Amino acid sequence: xxxxxxxxxxxxxxxxxxxxxxxxxxxxxxxxxxxxxxxxxxxxxxxxxxxxxxxxxxxxxxxxxxxxxxxxxxxxxxxxxxxxxxxxxxxxxxxxxxxxxxxxxxxxxxxxxxxxxxxxxxxxxxxxxxxxxxxxxxxxxxxxxxxxxxxxxxxxxxxxxxxxxxxxxxxxxxxxxxxxxxxxxxxxxxxxxxxxxxxxxxxxxxxxxxxxxxxxxxxxxxxxxxxxxxxxxxxxxxxxxxxxxxxxxxxxxxxxxxxxxxxxxxxxxxxxxxxxxxxxxxxxxxxxxxxxxxxxxxxxxxxxxxxxxxxxxxxxxxxxxxxxxxxxxxxxxxxxxxxxxxxxxxxxxxxxxxxxxxxxxxxxxxxxxxxxxxxxxxxxxxxxxxxxxxxxxxxxxxxxxxxxxxxxxxxxxxxxxxxxxxxxxxxxxxxxxxxxxxxxxxxxxxxxxxxxxxxxxxxxxxxxxxxxxxxxxxxxxxxxxxxxxxxxxxxxxxxxxxxxxxxxxxxxxxxxxxxxxxxxxxxxxxxxxxxxxxxxxxxxxxxxxxxxxxxxxxxxxxxxxxxxxxxxxxxxxxxxxxxxxxxxxxxxxxxxxxxxxxxxx
DNA sequence: ATAGGGTTAG
Numbered sequence: 001x002x003x004x005x006x007x008x009x010x011x012x013x014x015x016x017x018x019x020x021x022x023x024x025x026x027x028x029x030x031x032x033x034x035x036x037x038x039x040x041x042x043x044x045x046x047x048x049x050x051x052x053x054x055x056x057x058x059x060x061x062x063x064x065x066x067x068x069x070x071x072x073x074x075x076x077x078x079x080x081x082x083x084x085x086x087x088x089x090x091x092x093x094x095x096x097x098x099x100x101x102x103x104x105x106x107x108x109x110x111x112x113x114x115x116x117x118x119x120x121x122x123x124x125x126x127x128x129x130x131x132x133x134x135x136x137x138x139x140x141x142x143x144x145x146x147x148x149x150x151x152x153x154x155x156x157x158x159x160x161x162x163x164x165x166x167x168x169x170x171x172x173x174x175x176x177x178x179x180x181x182x183x184x185x186x187x188x189x190x191x192x193x194x195x196x197x198x199x200x201x202x203x204x205x206x207x208x209x210x211x212x213x214x215x216x217x218x219x220x221x222x223x224x225x226x227x228x229x230x231x232x233x234x235x236x237x238x239x240x241x242x243x244x245x246x247x248x249x250x251x252x253x254x255x256x257x258x259x260x261x262x263x264x265x266x267x268x269x270x271x272x273x274x275x276x277x278x279x280x281x282x283x284x285x286x287x288x289x290x291x292x293x294x295x296x297x298x299x300x301x302x303x304x305x306x307x308x309x310x311x312x313x314x315x316x317x318x319x320x321x322x323x324x325x326x327x328x329x330x331x332x333x334x335x336x337x338x339x340x341x342x343x344x345x346x347x348x349x350x351x352x353x354x355x356x357x358x359x360x361x362x363x364x365x366x367x368x369x370x371x372x373x374x375x376x377x378x379x380x381x382x383x384x385x386x387x388x389x390x391x392x393x394x395x396x397x398x399x400x401x402x403x404x405x406x407x408x409x410x411x412x413x414x415x416x417x418x419x420x421x422x423x424x425x426x427x428x429x430x431x432x433x434x435x436x437x438x439x440x441x442x443x444x445x446x447x448x449x450x451x452x453x454x455x456x457x458x459x460x461x462x463x464x465x466x467x468x469x470x471x472x473x474x475x476x477x478x479x480x481x482x483x484x485x486x487x488x489x490x491x492x493x494x495x496x497x498x499x500x501x502x503x504x505x506x507x508x509x510x511x512x513x514x515x516x517x518x519x520x521x522x523x524x525x526x527x528x529x530x531x532x533x534x535x536x537x538x539x540x541x542x543x544x545x546x547x548x549x550x551x552x553x554x555x556x557x558x559x560x561x562x563x564x565x566x567x568x569x570x571x572x573x574x575x576x577x578x579x580x581x582x583x584x585x586x587x588x589x590x591x592x593x594x595x596x597x598x599x600x601x
Numbered sequence: 602a603t604a605g606g607g608t609t610a611g
């Protein structure tokens with residue numbers, strides 16, 4: 001042994017006997033080694049124990065070697081874990097599992113799969129540990145093939161009824177976006193457990209069906225399973241997606257009843273939940289009650305203010321965050337620029353944009369540029385926006401051009417609108433939204449031939465408009481509406497209500513803004529079509545089904561239509577109701593005839 | 602030796 005190594009070992013021995021619980025040395029056995037390893041806090045300590053295990057030959061004990069590998073991996077020291085693994089002359093399933101799991105956790109997917117393949121090829125039986133570990137490698141659409149292969153292995157080794165294996169399979173399909181396959185595995189599980197419910201519910205919430213997520217959550221509780229904190233984070237996430245304020249309050253109550261402490265993740269999820277359900281004040285209350293806040297917590301709160309149009313409050317948080325020792329990241333700046341943009345705070349936004357890189361070393365990416373285009377565009381500084389476009393060093397994506405197109409639309413600049421729209425249609429010819437936007441712009445200028453051309457183009461490209469949906473939560477039930485919807489049991493009353501309202505509004509001088517109707521039909525028909533927009537149906541139903549004076553909360557999956565926006569402002573005045581409306585972009589608080597967005601969205 | 606959780610432009 002080289003001298004250096006010997007002296008290292010001696011040194012290790014000395015310091016080891018001082019710092020570890022193993023003494024006297026005579027009592028050395030695998031168990032005391034494992035105990036010492038569990039207590040290691042730093043990599044150096046692990047190395048010392050490692051060296052000691054070598055000098056005492058304890059390393060030959062499989063239990064000790066495996067534990068050592070596990071501890072290295074746990075400290076993200078895959079280098080030493082691998083070195084140890086490759087030197088082992090005898091390995092069992094634990095050794096392989098630890099290696100596979102460690103590589104998967106640190107994101108070294110290629111090595112992970114390599115080791116796993118070697119393991120299977122050696123003729124060993126995969127078990128309920130190796131499978132969940134290796135499944136971590138499959139977490140996006142591209143890797144689902146690998147996931148399927150592993151799923152076959154699960155059958156081959158007869159592991160399909162193991163709870164851990166099944167839960168990992170459900171999770172794998174969810175993460176790859178194959179919700180139906182996830183559900184199939186989930187439904188086959190005989191013992192279900194909390195984790196598999198959580199991944200399934202999270203899957204629905206993530207993939208655009210938060211309503212189903214909440215249904216599943218109720219069913220889980222009916223089956224007698226008691227939710228834990230992680231589950232409540234997932235449910236809060238689903239409530240946020242759905243904007244279901246009533247459910248949100250139930251979640252909050254439940255968390256209180258169970259005395260769940262507001263850790264940083266649960267607290268942040270609740271901030272986001274309340275903000276997206278329409279109450280920025282409730283979000284702030286949670287924020288103030290949290291002891292531990294990290295950069296995600298602060299960014300969430302800024303974003304909460306942003307979507308509600310309180311740009312200044314978002315900005316106020318920034319120095320407070322710095323003072324508490326938290327550094328901003330990319331997302332913090334997206335949140336704050338978004339807040340500036342939606343509140344018309346041009347100078348402030350510009351200042352953040354220029355300081356983010358210089359002062360905080362956060363390099364602006366395309367999202368930050370998009371916020372700036374949006375900010376300048378909304379403020380009518382199209383020329384400045386155009387200049388920025390020319391000097392944007394990052395690759396422009398659809399969101400970027402989308403923001404610019406929106407700006408052109410607001411200011412009626414048809415030349416640049418066409419330029420932006422063409423870039424968009426080239427970039428994403430399958431997205432119906434951009435055809436519709438350009439079409440709306442043509443409609444605004446009464447260029448009906450071009451409107452028709454767009455419609456033809458959409459037909460020939462086989463793109464369909466994303467159907468608009470609005471929904472409202474009444475008595476813990478979600479009521480959904482589409483344009484012209486007549487499926488609601490109280491449909492008749494809803495249309496009567498709309499008729500009464502429209503007469504009142506027209507008396508007050510309201511003229512339907514038919515620019516927002518795509519079709520080239522005569523004015524009266526266009527107006528009639530406008531009256532059946534989903535957000536108007538939901539508003540009318542809200543007025544019918546809730547007590548006078550209460551706030552109406554409505555959500556739409558797309559952006560609010562301009563005419564509906566005017567409509568709701570007036571409704572808030574003549575009915576003395578507050579309407580909190582969430583569209584795909586932000587919140588609109590309608591009160592006494594005006595909107596918190598300042599008609600600026 | 603096992604799994605599940607929060608923020609982001611248009």
